[in-house]
Amino acid sequence: MLTSIRGYPVRPGLLVEWRLHPVVPGEPPEDPRAPSYMQEAHLRAVAFARTAGWGSPSWLAAAFELPGRARLDVLGSALQAWVGRHETLRTGFRFSADGLRRFTFGLQDVRLRATVVGEFTGPGSVNRYLEARFDEVTDPLDSWPPMLFAAVLRDDSTTVFAAFDHSNTDGYSIGLTAHEIPELYLATAEGRPHGLPEAGSHADYSAAEREAAAVVGPDHPAVAVWKEFLEADGGALPGFPLPLGVGPEEVPESTGRLEALATAEDSAAFEAVCKAATGGFLAGLLAAAAVAAQELGGQREFRTTVPVHTRSDSRWASSIGWYVNVMPVAFRPARTDGFAEVVLMAARAMRTATPALSAPGVRAWELVGTVPVLRFMVSFIDGRAVPGSEHWKSRNMSGLGKSPRGDHVFLWFHRTHEGLSVTVIHPHTKFAREQVRRYVDRIRQIVGEVAATGTCAVRPPSAGDGENMANASDG
Numbered sequence: 001m002l003t004s005i006r007g008y009p010v011r012p013g014l015l016v017e018w019r020l021h022p023v024v025p026g027e028p029p030e031d032p033r034a035p036s037y038m039q040e041a042h043l044r045a046v047a048f049a050r051t052a053g054w055g056s057p058s059w060l061a062a063a064f065e066l067p068g069r070a071r072l073d074v075l076g077s078a079l080q081a082w083v084g085r086h087e088t089l090r091t092g093f094r095f096s097a098d099g100l101r102r103f104t105f106g107l108q109d110v111r112l113r114a115t116v117v118g119e120f121t122g123p124g125s126v127n128r129y130l131e132a133r134f135d136e137v138t139d140p141l142d143s144w145p146p147m148l149f150a151a152v153l154r155d156d157s158t159t160v161f162a163a164f165d166h167s168n169t170d171g172y173s174i175g176l177t178a179h180e181i182p183e184l185y186l187a188t189a190e191g192r193p194h195g196l197p198e199a200g201s202h203a204d205y206s207a208a209e210r211e212a213a214a215v216v217g218p219d220h221p222a223v224a225v226w227k228e229f230l231e232a233d234g235g236a237l238p239g240f241p242l243p244l245g246v247g248p249e250e251v252p253e254s255t256g257r258l259e260a261l262a263t264a265e266d267s268a269a270f271e272a273v274c275k276a277a278t279g280g281f282l283a284g285l286l287a288a289a290a291v292a293a294q295e296l297g298g299q300r301e302f303r304t305t306v307p308v309h310t311r312s313d314s315r316w317a318s319s320i321g322w323y324v325n326v327m328p329v330a331f332r333p334a335r336t337d338g339f340a341e342v343v344l345m346a347a348r349a350m351r352t353a354t355p356a357l358s359a360p361g362v363r364a365w366e367l368v369g370t371v372p373v374l375r376f377m378v379s380f381i382d383g384r385a386v387p388g389s390e391h392w393k394s395r396n397m398s399g400l401g402k403s404p405r406g407d408h409v410f411l412w413f414h415r416t417h418e419g420l421s422v423t424v425i426h427p428h429t430k431f432a433r434e435q436v437r438r439y440v441d442r443i444r445q446i447v448g449e450v451a452a453t454g455t456c457a458v459r460p461p462s463a464g465d466g467e468n469m470a471n472a473s474d475g
Contacts, residue, residue: 001383001392001414002171002399002423003258005131008063009396012126013154015117016072018079019137020089020110020145028092028103028144035093036206037213037362038322039167040100043093043140045404050141054251054405057135059146060170061163061400062177064392066185070151070158072114078184079149080112081194085180086320087201088168092144104203112149126152130161134402140165159396166322171381171412172309173320174399179388180318182395200313202321209310213363222359223367229303229328229353230368237328238303239375240409241293242439245431254403255428261413261444262420266451270420273450277340279347282306282380284450285413285443286350287342289378290333291458292442298461303330306350307379308357318387326361326374327353339446339455373406380413393418401425409436420447 022028035043049055066075083089084107091104120126130150140146146165151158162177169177180196187194216222230236246252262270274284290302310316310323331349333342356364365372383389391397393416403410403425409432410425422443426436449456 001258001397001416001421002174002401002412004256004402005061005127005134005400006124007258008127008398008400010063010126010152010159011154012120012122013152013159014119015126015129016151016153017115017117017133018076018112018149019115020083020147021113022105023109023111028105029109031091031102031104031203033102033104033203033207034210035100035102035167036202036209036322037360038324039093039206041362042167043100046141047095049404052251056253056405057138057402058404059134059138059163059165059402060174061134061161062174062397063159063161063400064178064182064395064397066158066160066182066395068157069153069155070160070185071189074189075151075158075160075185076112076114078181078188081184081188082181083110083112085196085199087203088319088321089145089147091203092146093140093167095141102203120152130163131402134163138163138165140167161400163400168322169320170309170322170324171379171399172311172323172386175383175386175389176318176320178392178395178397179386182388182391197318199318199320200315202316202319202323205316205319205321205323209360213360216359216363216367218367220359220364220367221355222357222364225353225356226328226361226364227368229330230365230370230372232330233303235370235372237305237372237375239407240426240436241297241299241302241376242435244407244409244427244435245429246407246427250407251405252407252432253405253428254408254425255433256401256403256423256425258421258423259440259444260419260421262447262451264417264419266448267415267420269451270447273340273454274343277343277347279343281382281415283343283347283350285380286329286346286378287333287339288443288446288450289411290331290346291339291342291446291456292439294333294335295459295461296438296442301330301332303328304376304378305329305374307377325357327356329353329378333458335458335460337458339450339458342458373408375406375408377408377410378413379411381415383414383416390417392416411440
């Protein structure tokens with residue numbers, strides 16, 4: 001699950017923070033390993049937004065509870081061990097005359113320092129403080145490390161937070177964080193070895209990605225897929241299928257919210273229908289999103305981008321980092337097709353786009369000759385596969401996040417042992433919020449109807465929505 005920090009339930013208590021510091025002050029050691037393509041694109045976007053005068057915080061965090069009042073020495077040791085376990089937490093980037101350069105501290109060269117912030121008593125006071133703190137210290141260009149650990153101690157429980165700039169982590173890593181830190185804490189407290197598998201380094205992954213991408217040329221299959229997809233939108237990536245009321249020069253603040261979509265039982269029933277249609281859960285969600293886009297936005301062809309994990313090597317299975325590529329998906333559901341047929345179309349569209357994953361999307365875009373902005377994304381994470389996910393409910397675990405400014409709409413679908421939910425990121429305006437609400441409500445209805453009956457009616461577009469779509473594409 002992913003929600004805003006203001007929506008996360010945390011009771012007041014004594015707040016303590018930990019930040020990482022070099023043991024010896026001075027210039028950090030240079031590292032010849034380049035950033036991953038996603039990291040570099042993110043950091044350049046941060047720099048551009050700052051230059052344009054509308055930079056805004058963008059971070060991800062894990063929040064979870066430990067039983068009882070945590071021992072600060074034990075928790076500090078567990079966090080130090082975790083930083084040692086994942087090299088990406090000890091690395092950073094800075095711009096120089098010859099581009100973006102990495103620096104990396106050795107395991108013995110950094111130490112966490114604890115600061116007792118003080119006692120919080122009012123409702124929501126911890127949330128407000130931590131939001132401002134995360135905004136401040138997760139800047140990847142002005143603040144190293146762009147992360148912060150915090151804990152709120154009470155007699156009966158302790159809430160732990162771990163916040164990072166996106167360059168350090170992805171959604172799967174947030175789930176891993178909520179598993180590994182409690183395991184290290186409990187192992188340290190109980191005087192036993194931890195049960196965590198060995199984790200590879202995201203910095204090594206980045207170097208390997210760059211080496212493999214060096215042979216990608218203009219005639220590569222990934223470039224051909226992206227070229228065709230981008231040309232269909234005049235060199236841009238597709239936007240949200242309903243109008244958002246955002247002008248071409250506007251860069252609005254973003255906001256987000258978490259919406260429940262289906263119970264565990266309904267999710268299983270929905271999945272069974274999708275599999276019977278020779279698709280999968282993601283294909284079913286894309287089908288539902290396409291039907292909603294057709295009905296509400298008059299969109300004849302459904303077009304979106306889909307994040308796909310790149311943890312294909314066992315070295316990266318337990319590694320914290322940003323292991324994601326992006327796949328373009330486009331298909332045309334006929335207005336008379338039943339839901340099973342739309343699922344099949346979505347599955348075929350994903351198979352057609354698979355060559356795009358044979359190279360980093362950012363590298364393919366470079367060779368196409370464009371620098372597109374992600375504007376509409378449909379993501380799916382099956383959290384049940386994340387280690388420790390069976391404890392998420394009892395530990396009050398949640399991912400937290402804050403998105404940068406823009407006219408983008410991101411749908412992050414999450415399936416857990418409790419059911420299906422979606423986090424929606426959208427422009428922070430009344431009109432955009434209402435449009436996104438209509439869209440998510442229709443997806444919820446489709447999932448519920450398919451779970452209950454095995455299909456759903458694919459209705460024709462609403463009157464006037466074709467004209468709205470034309471207006472929306474202008475913005």
